Amino acid sequence: MKVALHLPVVPNVELVAAKAVETFGGALGMDQTRIEAASVAMVEACLNAMEHGGGQMVVRMSDDGPAGKTSLVIEVEDQGAGFDPDKAPRNSASRVHGCTSKRGWGLTLIRELMDEVQIQSNPGRTLVRMRKYVENAP
Amino acid sequence: MNEEQMRLSKDIVAEGFGVIAAAGYINNEGGQAIADAATELISGGCGTLLIDLEGTRIINSIGVSILLEIMEKLLEDKGQLAFCNLTPTISKTFEIMGLVQYATIFPDRDTARSELMGNASV
Numbered sequence: 312m313k314v315a316l317h318l319p320v321v322p323n324v325e326l327v328a329a330k331a332v333e334t335f336g337g338a339l340g341m342d343q344t345r346i347e348a349a350s351v352a353m354v355e356a357c358l359n360a361m362e363h364g365g366g367q368m369v370v371r372m373s374d375d376g377p378a379g380k381t382s383l384v385i386e387v388e389d390q391g392a393g394f395d396p397d398k399a400p401r402n403s404a405s406r407v408h409g410c411t412s413k414r415g416w417g418l419t420l421i422r423e424l425m426d427e428v429q430i431q432s433n434p435g436r437t438l439v440r441m442r443k444y445v446e447n448a449p
Numbered sequence: 450m451n452e453e454q455m456r457l458s459k460d461i462v463a464e465g466f467g468v469i470a471a472a473g474y475i476n477n478e479g480g481q482a483i484a485d486a487a488t489e490l491i492s493g494g495c496g497t498l499l500i501d502l503e504g505t506r507i508i509n510s511i512g513v514s515i516l517l518e519i520m521e522k523l524l525e526d527k528g529q530l531a532f533c534n535l536t537p538t539i540s541k542t543f544e545i546m547g548l549v550q551y552a553t554i555f556p557d558r559d560t561a562r563s564e565l566m567g568n569a570s571v
Contacts, residue, residue, distance in 0.1 A: 326474065329507055347506060347538040354509050404547020416510035416546060423545050424538070 312338065316370040318357070325357035328370045328387075335372050336383055341445045348424040349383060349443040355417040356387040356439045364389025364437065381445045382426070388438045396430035455479040456504070459486040463566055467495035468558070472504025480515030487519045496528035499561050503534035513546050520551050529553070533561040 314331060318324050329350040336346040353370070360368040371386040402419040422428050427442040455473035462468050467490035471483050487498055500516075523530045533555040535543065543549050555561035 323474070323476070325509070326507070344537045347536055348541070350507060351509070351538055351542060354507065358509060358511070402546075404545075404550055414511065414514055416514070420510055420542060420545060424541070 312372075312374050314372045318368050318370060320361045320364075320366065320368070325354045325361070328353050328357050331370070331372060332383070332385065335374075336443075336445075339374055339381060339383055339445050341383065341443070345443055345445070349385065349441075352421045352424045352441055352443075353385055353387070355420050356385070356441065359417045359439070360387050360389035360391070360437070363394070364391040366390055375442070376444075379446075382442045383445065385425075385441045385443075386438060387441075388436065390435055391437055393432040393434045393437050396432055399430075455482050457482050457486060459490055461490065461493060461495060462562070465495055466497045466499070466565060467491075467493070468499045468501060468562075470501045470503070472502070475502075475505060475508040475512035475516070477511045477515065480512030484515050484519050487523075491523065491526065491528065496523075496526065497531070497565055498523060498528065499531045499533060499555075499558070499565060501533050501558050501561075502536075502539060503558075505539065506536055508539055508542060510542075510546070513542060513548070517546065517548060520548060524551060529565075531555060531561055531565055533558050 314335060316328060316331060318327060332350045332353045333346055336349055369388045373384050374381055375384045376382050399418050402416050421441060425441040426444050429440040431438045455471060457471045459467060459469045469483060469486045473479055483500065490498060520530050531553040534557055535554060540554060
């Protein structure tokens with residue numbers, strides 16, 4: 312199965328992508344908790360793409376792997392200025408406690424909620440590739 | 450279910466103890482709606498707030514950041530914040546973002562009420 316969505320930057324469009332995760336994950340037999348984790352990660356990736364991507368984003372979903380190790384693969388691509396993923400800090404509760412700005416959680420949540428995450432970013436193209444196994448990660 | 454639309458109610462269930470029930474998408478608007486309800490209850494004398502998220506299945510970090518602000522405001526006033534009916538993913542998100550360090554998590558509203566009623570400033 313493969314799905315591709317070309318999403319405009321409009322309010323709450325990330326819910327369209329989250330709904331697609333729910334449908335796709337359900338079709339793969341993923342349990343509700345894993346679907347919801349992937350949905351929140353998808354929402355965060357879309358919000359980052361909308362905030363930094365500079366225009367339309369593309370969301371792709373596919374299944375991957377042999378029976379018993381099947382996974383849902385999600386890609387979110389934008390055309391923004393790009394960033395160095397190695398220099399993107401992991402956020403922490405101690406860092407934001409007492410600070411005025413409490414933002415900057417997107418990548419931290421994505422990394423914690425998904426089983427595998429790869430980020431390729433260059434000027435004009437950033438691709439966040441995330442994997443969630445249908446059952447527990449091997 | 451229209452997940453975009455936040456359905457929210459608030460109630461003072463005992464002196465000093467307010468409950469907010471919020472179902473829907475906790476984004477910037479949903480988080481702000483909860484914050485506004487919390488501010489109203491705090492202004493009305495509630496030092497203990499329970500936020501019941503039954504019916505909330507999708508959140509984002511911007512909305513949760515607003516909940517962090519409520520928590521800090523309550524802590525400054527020596528109040529306490531609690532949540533109940535969290536999905537496992539929302540619970541994990543709260544853990545990652547540090548809400549569970551300062552707020553108490555209960556499995557359901559009845560348990561929360563029985564535990565918190567004794568702590569409310571009656």
